[in-house]
Amino acid sequence: MTEPHKGGRPRSDATRHAILSAAYDELQAVGFRAIAMERIARRAGSSKTTLYRWWPSKAAILLEAVNERSDRYPGFDDTGDVYVDLLEEIRGVIKFYLSDSGAAMLDLVAESRFDPDLASAIRDDFIAHRRAATRVTWKRGVARGQIRADVDVEVVMDALWGSLYYKLLVSHNPPDMGFADQLMNTFWPAITG
Amino acid sequence: MTEPHKGGRPRSDATRHAILSAAYDELQAVGFRAIAMERIARRAGSSKTTLYRWWPSKAAILLEAVNERSDRYPGFDDTGDVYVDLLEEIRGVIKFYLSDSGAAMLDLVAESRFDPDLASAIRDDFIAHRRAATRVTWKRGVARGQIRADVDVEVVMDALWGSLYYKLLVSHNPPDMGFADQLMNTFWPAITG
Structure with a gap:
């Protein structure tokens, strides 16, 4: 989920992190349904155009935002058992x-x-x-x-x-x-x- | 789920069915979150006071409304196997x-x-x-x-x-x-x- 959105320009890491962090904060503040792309953009110091260039939907941004957290979903170990x-x-x-x-x-x-x-x-x-x-x-x-x-x-x-x-x-x-x-x-x- | 709500008066079956039917229709029309008790009451020709006398919450009415449908959740048979x-x-x-x-x-x-x-x-x-x-x-x-x-x-x-x-x-x-x-x-x- 960290590859650039197809067709978009390569994403600046700093901007990307600012957007994902803003999206996560908005989710905590108002819930998915009430989130406006405009407010994520403003909170991140970015623009709606940038958001839609890099992600296909509000859903895609939020899912990536949650899955980029440091305490994210774990991966499997291979212990031999x-x-x-x-x-x-x-x-x-x-x-x-x-x-x-x-x-x-x-x-x-x-x-x-x-x-x-x-x-x-x-x-x-x-x-x-x-x-x-x-x-x-x-x-x-x-x-x-x-x-x-x-x-x-x-x-x-x-x-x-x-x-x-x-x-x-x-x-x-x-x-x-x-x-x-x-x-x-x-x-x-x-x-x- | 069909007993009268504790503390309320016995419910008239016709009114009860009208309310549950109105609640189900509202759920289909606007979704749980947007449902107002006032609109269920009006659609059923009843009052908010009656609704709250018989059910503790909007949630309780809607759950009962869905579980009163004719195509409701099935029960177990005892076939011997x-x-x-x-x-x-x-x-x-x-x-x-x-x-x-x-x-x-x-x-x-x-x-x-x-x-x-x-x-x-x-x-x-x-x-x-x-x-x-x-x-x-x-x-x-x-x-x-x-x-x-x-x-x-x-x-x-x-x-x-x-x-x-x-x-x-x-x-x-x-x-x-x-x-x-x-x-x-x-x-x-x-x-x-």
């Missing part, structure tokens, strides 16, 4: 969603129900990358004989990641760190070889 | 969420991120009942030896139901009926005895 890698990733995702940046990301997910640009951006620029990273770890597990080759990783991802979003956004019963262990204890037997 | 009961329930929930009432329910779930009354109502008046119904079926499965007694039904529910909400609200890749079979094929081995 895929059980540990999955467990630690689930823990990292729980920790992320209990942080301020995670809360902002959950705001965007909720708002994506009402904004098709935001829904596309989350699907294509966030979820697709997270799932691709999970598949890499999964394939290591299959290659090492830790995971059965006939298990549908797509469904497992829907259920594992889905359980976290369900607790955060639907049942309003946020997961604690122990939930990562409960998940792995319950479902590892279904996937291990 | 818990695998079939779970599979059919998952299919029913998918079908519900692809209906108009299901879409309205998803709107409320998304909005609950931004409205504490709605979050409490969904947790306590919707999710709690759905999970209680799942536990009844689950216990039948354990009693009949179809489900292992040591599997954590709470975690399984988070993952099974969570996968559906994830696909509908997060990854924006809505489930089709075949997803019910994929889910059960993947996770039944982890829970069956």
Whole structure:
């Protein structure tokens, strides 16, 4: 998500950071729906024209703003043990969603129900990358004989990641760190070889 | 959710239906956030005072309005085979969420991120009942030896139901009926005895 927007000129890093930082502040201040591109531009000392040259939509700016935070969504480790890698990733995702940046990301997910640009951006620029990273770890597990080759990783991802979003956004019963262990204890037997 | 609101007078059924129907129409017309109690009351030929006598909040009215629709969230069957009961329930929930009432329910779930009354109502008046119904079926499965007694039904529910909400609200890749079979094929081995 850090490449220049296609067709635009290369972005100045300082301006880009000022815009993303202004966008994040606006999200915290007024919420996604009320954000005006004009106000992000003014807060960043930039212009609406610049914003639209570099990003296709308000949704794209906000998603990038949240994903550029220092406490961003974690990546997988390769410890040599895929059980540990999955467990630690689930823990990292729980920790992320209990942080301020995670809360902002959950705001965007909720708002994506009402904004098709935001829904596309989350699907294509966030979820697709997270799932691709999970598949890499999964394939290591299959290659090492830790995971059965006939298990549908797509469904497992829907259920594992889905359980976290369900607790955060639907049942309003946020997961604690122990939930990562409960998940792995319950479902590892279904996937291990 | 059909009992009279505690402390209020018994509700006239005709007035109640008029109010719930007006509330549902307003939800479709302007969305939860923009709904004014005054407009629901006017559309129903009632008064704001009546609305607040019978429901504690706008959130409570809207949740009841959606859950009173004829194509509402399904209940479990008892076919004698818990695998079939779970599979059919998952299919029913998918079908519900692809209906108009299901879409309205998803709107409320998304909005609950931004409205504490709605979050409490969904947790306590919707999710709690759905999970209680799942536990009844689950216990039948354990009693009949179809489900292992040591599997954590709470975690399984988070993952099974969570996968559906994830696909509908997060990854924006809505489930089709075949997803019910994929889910059960993947996770039944982890829970069956």
